[in-house]
Amino acid sequence: MQLIGVNRSPYTRRVAITLNAYGIAYVQRDLSGFGNRNEVRVANPLGRIPALVLDDGETVIDSVAIIDHLDERHGRDRALTPPDGADRRAVLRVAALMMGACDKGLQAAYERNHHPPEKVHLPWIDDCMAQMTAALAAVDAMVDPAQPYLMLGRLTQADITAFIAERLARGLKVDTATEMPRLHTRSRRLLTHEPFHSTEP
Ligand SMILES: N[C@@H](CCC(=O)N[C@@H](CS)C(=O)NCC(=O)O)C(=O)O
Incomplete structure (x- = not known):
């Protein structure tokens, strides 16, 4: 799994903390939404971080959608966002x-x-x-x-x-x-x- 974004971004750091709290292995590409826009656009046409590239190549964009995916996939009965x-x-x-x-x-x-x-x-x-x-x-x-x-x-x-x-x-x-x-x-x-x-x- 690859996290695209710098942890100076609060949205990216939220995802990074969540990945760590769930014990999910990932590599991080320290790209900035403003400084590395063309590279970021490969993952997110909007040119914003964070984006999460899953192991099968699918890319999830926007921290809210990424957290939702991580909760669904890895949260089980201890999801960081309760299910209901x-x-x-x-x-x-x-x-x-x-x-x-x-x-x-x-x-x-x-x-x-x-x-x-x-x-x-x-x-x-x-x-x-x-x-x-x-x-x-x-x-x-x-x-x-x-x-x-x-x-x-x-x-x-x-x-x-x-x-x-x-x-x-x-x-x-x-x-x-x-x-x-x-x-x-x-x-x-x-x-x-x-x-x-x-x-x-
Ligand atoms: N709603 C988005 C906001 C992401 C966002 O605003 N990221 C900033 C960095 S903190 C960014 O990439 N800005 C570049 C831009 O908007 O052009 C999320 O939650 O992921």
């Missing part, structure tokens, strides 16, 4: 909040990095960052420091997506230690676990 019911909805709610937070954080970064300075619209950046931090604060409020994981007493996609969103926020200069202290501490602890540690960019 209230548990599934609860995990998907956190994942949607955290992936939305990543989308917003990256929109803010793109506004700053992909426009000439005179065309950067600061209110848009502020609005995106406010949405990102509001979502992170909501999940921070769900963290029970006495419990090792966010829900169900075990690792789920809620933890993985909260981890990558907190790390992205930190990279975007959000002071998560002050603004989302429980999430910040939780991320630091998860980083000592192999699937998280081994995917550090």
